[in-house]
Amino acid sequence: MLSININYDSQDSSKGNNGQLKDVAGVNGSPISVMPGFPDLEDQFNQMGITHVRLHDIYGVGDLDNGAVAGLQDNNDQLISNVPNAQAGQARNFVARFGNVRTIYPNAATGMSQGNYDLAFRDANYDITDDYIRRIMNNNASVNPQGINREVLFRIGRTIDSGYEVPANFDIYVTLVSTLVQRYSQQLNMSGIPRKIAYWEIWNEPDLTFFWNSNDPNRYYEFYSKIAWKIKELDPNAKVGGPGVANGYNPGGAYLDGLLSFCRSNNVPLDFISWHYYGNNTSDPQNIIDIGNSIQNALQQNGFGNVESLCTEWNSTPQASANVFTKVQSARNAAYIASTLIYMQSCKVDRAYYYRGDGLSFGLFNDEPNPANPNFKSFCTYAAQAFAMFNQLHQTPTLLTATNTNNTGISVLAGKAGDTVKILVANFRVDRSLSQPNTLPAGGRLYQQHYVDSGRDVSVMTDDWTMQHYFAGKNPSSLNNNNIVTQNQTVRQIPTNATLTAKNRDYSNSSGGVSLQIVNLPMDVQSVETRRMAEGGDLGAILPPTASPQPSFNMNGTTCTVTDNGATEYSVTLYTLTLGNTPTNPNNPTNPTNPTNPTNPTNPTNPTNPATPSAGRAVEFRTTNIFGQNPHILMPASQVPSNFYVPIYAVYQMVMSVANIGITRFAGNVGGAPFNLFPRTALGPNVTRAVFTLQFTRSGYLRDILQSPSSSGLRITMHGQRGAPYNVDILLTYQYTASSLI
Incomplete structure (x- = not known):
């Protein structure tokens, strides 16, 4: 077991952004289905807490000049590996056509x-x-109880396998880009998006000749310079950069150090x-x-030195195979x-975007049954849970x-x-098989994946729902593409200058769990x-x-020790x-000071006075047989003990458990209500246990407070519609x- 010391009283300014957590859990892909066969994932993205999306490899969306040819390159196997063999050829044609016409x-x-x-602007x-950017940013309120305002990084270029020849005319290309900047940064009424796009990334992986x-490198420097200057001319506050190199570890490399040197010497925006x-x-x-x-x-x-560093793609491997797609969704990869x-x-990572966050290959969602209950589909993968836990x-x-x-x-x-203190512990033993495309996953079984539905030709996808969802209401039979150009033999690629090596580790103590000592706590740990x-x-x-079971914990003075044998490998x-x-008594750490008696502040020790709350005091509320359309639970005042007194500014934890239905959202903070209520845990269709915090803005007996005209009670809205009774347990602690509201 590994012992870990955490100091509550010491902010670590060497981590994050001067001691504050950096938002590095962005993704490539889209919460809106990219093409038929893949699910919409707005609810899942919100519950994961995804706030940043890189608009890349969305097959036409955000792409300036795609010219995909089916079977021209092998990377299309990213989408084809999961397709039944008999449908692979048809699927390749579909993917190329679908991305081109969008x-x-x-x-x-x-x-x-x-x-x-x-001609370049025609049609x-x-x-x-x-439409995609609007839906990504607008973030359907019905599945967005946290009010996440999602931001988009616009990658200027093409989707994978959509042509690797350098654009033939840089000046025309710059003009095409300038129209997009006007549309998405200046005159938002043109696109209807709710806020401007702030980040513009110029191309993707120019250090790989199949992109x-x-x-x-001078050709890329010229291309970058022209576009960067034009974007800054149109929107001086926009952030421009690149080049999204494939080989991030390449000290002295032409497309990293070389671009930086070029920009410095020529005063090019970066x-x-x-x-x-x-x-x-x-x-x-x-x-x-x-x-x-x-x-x-x-x-x-x-x-x-002040320029941002963006990791715009990362994963454990880029090598596409059915084996890998299971591995990247496994607990090991999580x-x-x-x-x-x-x-x-x-380290110097200001933002990061995982490849990828949706249900496509390398993505965070699949079509597996839930291991805990195979009668239902999984809501997510282990990899998606890792993102949610980090966020x-x-x-x-x-x-x-x-x-x-x-x-x-x-x-x-x-x-x-x-x-609140939150501690995230990941236990990972380096496993080289994780990234080997021809090696079966641990356990030898492949997860069931989503794959492209190529049963119809793009030209006949003309039902109203399909046209609206994938083509913004356009009839795809009317959409053409003339971007296919002769793809020459790829030139010799510039080699990289360095390679990474794995670190030496001692796993002898970390394989058996952890013991966490949180020191210098100002209050006891209640749970x-x-x-x-x-x-x-x-x-x-x-x-x-x-x-299950929950690990043990104990307080000793100002230190809490959590002992967890279950935090094992992977x-x-x-x-x-x-x-x-209350704050620990510094003169006697084993004897915390008593809370003040609001009725008699000079006598805090009278345990018979109901006005004196005691630490850990709990009252259990049980309500049953709630049913009907859009069901909810309202904490009934009649079930509150008549002598349960609430001091002003008292803070309570409310744990609610329900059977056979999910907790998705809450209401109850109506105007004039004498309390604030907010969730401490994520809510969603499959959440059956949620923790809330109650903060009271006046004192009094709780029964009276809940019966007052200004309060509608504590009302929790459930998920879905249910006509049968279900049980609710509420524990208030x-x-x-x-001294005042937080």
Whole structure:
């Protein structure tokens, strides 16, 4: 068992952004279905807490001049590996055609080859990209109870396998881009998006010749310079950068250091440098620190110390195969993901975008039955749960100093806010088979994946729903594409300058769980909620269920020790510590001071006076047989003990458990209500246990408060419609009395 010390009183300014959590859990892909056969995932993206999306490889959406030819390259196997063999050829044709007709400028290549601006703009098709960006940003309120405002990074270029020849006319290409900047950054009424796109990434992986068929970096520098200047001319506040290199670890490389040197020498705008990291060479998540440090050195050496560093693609491997697609969704890769997200807090990574977040190959969602109940489909994968668990740390963004565990299999990140401490522990043993495309996953079984539904030709996808969902209401039979150009033999690729190596680790202590010592706590720990992701675990909700049994914890003075034997290899565990009681008595740490008696402040020791709440005091409310349309639970005042007194500014924890129905949202903070109510845990269709915090704005007996005209009670809305009774249990526990509302 590995012992880890966490200091509540010490903010770790070496991590995150000066000690505050960085939002590095963005994704490539789309919560809106990219093509037939793949699900809409707005609810899942929201429950994961995804706030940043890179518009890349969405097959026409955000693409300027796609010219895909079926079977021209092997990378199409990203989508074809999961298709039944008999349908593979048809699927390749479908994917190429589908992405081409959704491209923004269907005549761009022809116009550029002829030097004809008008031809390049002919039949411009903005509507589909407008529609996707609107839906990504508007974020359907019915599945967005947290009010997430999602931001989009616009990658300028093409979807994978949609042509690798360099654009024939840079000046025309710049004009095409300028129209998009006007549309998405200046005159938003043109597109109807709710807020402007702030980040513009110029091309994708020009260091790979099957994305940019040139090994002369100066051609890319010229291309970048023209576009960057035009964007800044139109929107001086826009952030421009690139090049999204495939080889993020390449000190002195032509497309990283070379671009930085060019921009410095020619005063070319550069707000961020972007790069990719796939861990298939080492399968070691800690290598992200090596890359982040290398990028930081390159920025500082070239006078760009304040420029942002964006990892715009990452995963454990880029090698497409059915074996890999199962591996990247497994608990092993979930532990890899959580470890990488934790390590990103310790190096120069300002934002990051996982490849990818949706239901396509390499994605976070599949078509598997739930391991805990095979009669139902999984809501997510283990990899998706890792993202959701990491994003829970945004509730406690001030990062705490913790024991350095880099030489073990454990990575840990702890944060605090108010009366809560959250600790994320990932346990990952480096496993080279994770990224090997021809090796079966651990256990030998492949997960069932979504795959493209190519049963219809694109031209006959003319039913109203399909046209609206994938083509913004356009009839696809009327959409053409003239961007296919001759694809020449790829030139010799520039070799990289360095390779990464796996770190040496000692796994002897980290394989048997963890012992967490949280020191210098200002209050007692009232409860520890532990959620654990592990292979075979329940995938019915975006957050894994609470661990069973829950680990033990105890207070000794100002230190809480959590002992958890279950945090074993390839698991990810999230601990939520709720602090309560009153501050510990510094003169006698084993005897906490008593809460003040609001009726008689000079006599806080009268246990018979109901006006004196005691730490840990709980009242259980049980309500049954609630049913009907859009059912809800209203805490009944009649079930509250008549002498249950609530001091002003008292803070309570409410735990609600329901049977056979999910908790998706809450209401109850009506105007004039004498309390504030907000959830502390994620809500969703499969959530049957939720924790809320109650903050009272006046004192009085709780029964009277709930019966007052200004209060509608504590009303919780359930998921769906149900005509049969179901049971609800509510546990209300006093936490502490604040001097004022938080």
